Amino acid sequence: MPRYLVAIDQGTTSTRSIVFHEQLQPLASARQEFPQHYPQSGWVEHDPQDLLNTTLDTFRRALQQAGIPATEVAGIGITNQRETVVVWDRATGQPVHNAIVWQDRRTAGYCQQLRDEGWEQIIHRKTGLLADPYFSGTKVRWLLENVAGARAKAEAGQLCMGTVDTWLIWHLTGGRVHATDATNASRTLLFNIHKRQWSAELLAKFGIPASLLPEVHDCAADFGHTDPTLFGAAIPICGVAGDQHAATVGQACFQPGMMKSTYGTGCFALLNTGGMAVNSHNNLLTTIAYQLNGQPVYALEGSIFIAGAAVQWLRDGLKVIREARETQTLAQTADPHQQVYLVPAFVGLGAPYWDPEARGALFGMTRNTGPAELARATLESVGYQTRDLLEAMQADSTALSEADTVLRVDGGMTASDWTLQFLADMLDSPVDRPQVLETTALGAAYLAGLQRNLLPEPAEFARQWSLERRFEPGMDAALRTRKYAGWKEAVRRTLSR
Numbered sequence: 357m358p359r360y361l362v363a364i365d366q367g368t369t370s371t372r373s374i375v376f377h378e379q380l381q382p383l384a385s386a387r388q389e390f391p392q393h394y395p396q397s398g399w400v401e402h403d404p405q406d407l408l409n410t411t412l413d414t415f416r417r418a419l420q421q422a423g424i425p426a427t428e429v430a431g432i433g434i435t436n437q438r439e440t441v442v443v444w445d446r447a448t449g450q451p452v453h454n455a456i457v458w459q460d461r462r463t464a465g466y467c468q469q470l471r472d473e474g475w476e477q478i479i480h481r482k483t484g485l486l487a488d489p490y491f492s493g494t495k496v497r498w499l500l501e502n503v504a505g506a507r508a509k510a511e512a513g514q515l516c517m518g519t520v521d522t523w524l525i526w527h528l529t530g531g532r533v534h535a536t537d538a539t540n541a542s543r544t545l546l547f548n549i550h551k552r553q554w555s556a557e558l559l560a561k562f563g564i565p566a567s568l569l570p571e572v573h574d575c576a577a578d579f580g581h582t583d584p585t586l587f588g589a590a591i592p593i594c595g596v597a598g599d600q601h602a603a604t605v606g607q608a609c610f611q612p613g614m615m616k617s618t619y620g621t622g623c624f625a626l627l628n629t630g631g632m633a634v635n636s637h638n639n640l641l642t643t644i645a646y647q648l649n650g651q652p653v654y655a656l657e658g659s660i661f662i663a664g665a666a667v668q669w670l671r672d673g674l675k676v677i678r679e680a681r682e683t684q685t686l687a688q689t690a691d692p693h694q695q696v697y698l699v700p701a702f703v704g705l706g707a708p709y710w711d712p713e714a715r716g717a718l719f720g721m722t723r724n725t726g727p728a729e730l731a732r733a734t735l736e737s738v739g740y741q742t743r744d745l746l747e748a749m750q751a752d753s754t755a756l757s758e759a760d761t762v763l764r765v766d767g768g769m770t771a772s773d774w775t776l777q778f779l780a781d782m783l784d785s786p787v788d789r790p791q792v793l794e795t796t797a798l799g800a801a802y803l804a805g806l807q808r809n810l811l812p813e814p815a816e817f818a819r820q821w822s823l824e825r826r827f828e829p830g831m832d833a834a835l836r837t838r839k840y841a842g843w844k845e846a847v848r849r850t851l852s853r
Contacts, residue, residue: 358430361804362418362591363797364411366436366520367599368457368621369668371410373418374794376801378430378810382794386417393454398461398703401454404442407520408527412586419587426589431808432528432582433595433800435602436520438543441492443499443506443517443568449531452515453503455523456495459621459661459703463494464712470494475561482548482555484633484642489704489712490659492519493545497562510565517568519544521596525579528593533580536570538647539601547572549633549644552652575601575646576807595803597646599796600624604645604655606799607764607790608818615749615762617742618796619769622706623663625745626655629753638748639708648806648814656753658707658745662700662716664769666734669702676727684774686731695839696720697740697846698733705851708748713852720842735775739782740843746783764788766795773827781831782840791822 360383365372369392374385390406419426439458444451456462470476470487479487489495496517500507509515516526519540525533541547541554546564548555554569573579579593597605600618604626607616612630617623626645633642633654645655667680677683697719699705704712718733746763763785769775770789780787792798805811 358428360422360424360429361431361433361801361810362415362429363433363435363800363804364415364524365599365794365797365800366407366411366434366524368437368440368459371407371414372797373411373414374797374801375418375422375424378805380798380801380805380811382792384418384421386414386421388414396462400457400459400703402440402457404444404451404455404523407455408524411524415587426587426591429589429591430810431592431594431804433802433804434521434524434593435597435599435796435800436524436540438519438540438598438600439490439492440520441495441517442520442523443496443515444523444526445509446514446516449527452506453499455520456499458490460495461489461703461712463489463498466494466497467712479545479558482550482558483545484542484549485545486639486641486710488710490706491543491545493558493562493564496564496568500563510568513565513567515568516570517564518570519598521598522570525593525596528582528586529580530583534570535573535579537573537575537577537596538644538652539575539598540596541572542644543598549642549652549654574648574650575605576648576803578807592808594807595800595805597800597803600626600657601644601646602799602803603766603796604628604799605802606792606795606797607766608814608821609764610814610818614764616764616766619663619738619765619767621663621665623660623738623741625658625742625749627749627753629654629656634753636748636752638751639710640745640748640752641707656749658748660741660745661703661706663738663741664767665702666698666700666737667769670730670734674730676730680768681771683731683735684772686728687735687774690728690732691724694720694722694725694729695842696725696729696733697843698730698737699846699850700734700737701850705847708744709847709851711851711853714850717846717850719846719849735772736778738769738775739779740840742779743782743840762786762788764790766790766793776827777830780827780829781836784829784836786829787827788823789825789827791824
């Protein structure tokens with residue numbers, strides 16, 4: 357029996373492949389960035405071929421670094437940026453247009469129309485989501501309406517659609533499998549999370565033919581085998597979950613009340629609510645956290661669009677830093693008498709505000725404000741936004757109380773001790789950083805290993821979760837209150853409505 361698992365982590369700015377031993381020790385990894393495309397203000401696209409090519413390249417390099425042949429890989433787990441969507445020709449496999457990225461806001465006008473017509477209540481009741489450009493459904497509608505010939509081809513059954521996992525599965529299997537998993541389906545605005553099937557009513561409203569849609573499987577399931585010409589063997593694809601859901605699995609948040617937050621391009625917090633889909637009254641999302649053996653586990657989710665991307669802005673836009681890690685040193689040297697707030701609404705504000713028209717703003721600058729104060733404001737914005745989410749979750753769910761909240765964190769930004777200490781201070785709750793920071797890839801590998809009977813059931817996997825460091829709150833309560841009140845005022849002045 358092959359003894360290795362490979363996780364493909366296809367993200368918003370890069371693709372990574374990680375080889376794991378059957379006991380989930382990472383052995384080798386390869387990463388490759390790819391370009392972002394911004395055709396208009398608020399529009400964000402990827403070349404779908406870049407997503408595929410970086411996947412193939414990193415997979416091959418990771419195997420080479422591990423020194424193992426493809427025949428030794430027991431299974432592949434795929435985790436992916438969610439809501440980003442591709443529409444392609446069923447016969448040729450060629451995309452009809454660039455992928456429209458989850459950050460893209462081009463359908464904001466149509467979403468407002470849906471709200472004006474009273475459709476948001478229907479959408480929320482069926483999908484747990486909101487009428488927002490963030491989700492895939494309105495993006496697909498835009499493609500069918502705006503790409504020449506796409507509508508006619510779709511009506512003739514000649515096109516496929518899918519989130520990035522589906523796009524990769526299709527090409528990795530040589531076009532033999534058109535499938536997704538329940539977590540990615542639950543982010544499309546087209547999937548009834550209670551009945552766990554595509555919604556005919558919403559498909560009709562958006563004008564999307566059902567023939568475009570992939571089959572929906574459990575997170576640990578048979579998604580076909582790779583074409584042997586790609587890697588030298590037909591490898592089973594047997595674990596799939598959207599990135600935030602895979603991180604929830606990788607953080608072993610299997611019990612109701614457990615919460616994780618991933619800090620990458622954006623920030624995404626999920627609270628396990630068990631077998632009950634909790635309806636949010638505070639602008640949070642209800643989503644399928646994961647689905648195993650046909651049984652869904654639900655979560656409340658708060659989605660922040662910009663977290664690590666704000667650090668990239670400091671680096672690439674303002675050019676005040678050369679590397680992301682410089683922000684921690686700068687934040688430590690910032691003038692304590694200046695209170696600068698960055699509201700990073702570069703592509704609108706996500707939960708709990710959901711204002712697609714809001715745009716980024718800086719408040720509190722003085723003549724002495726410099727790179728150190730900007731770096732501190734950027735890192736602090738992550739803590740403030742997370743507190744916004746936590747307070748909304750506490751208001752929505754009896755599974756979470758202020759007294760026993762412990763947040764498990766992962767993602768690139770969690771390498772910064774300064775950021776996590778501020779996070780604990782602002783939440784007034786402990787923050788746990790695991791031994792394995794790449795929990796998204798870990799979750800994908802675990803799902804693949806579970807399907808291949810290499811790894812134990814979730815309860816046993818949870819007992820193996822390992823803490824690297826706990827950050828305890830230490831900020832004075834009055835200072836915490838004053839700083840957060842300033843943040844709320846900054847947000848109020850940034851909102852478009």
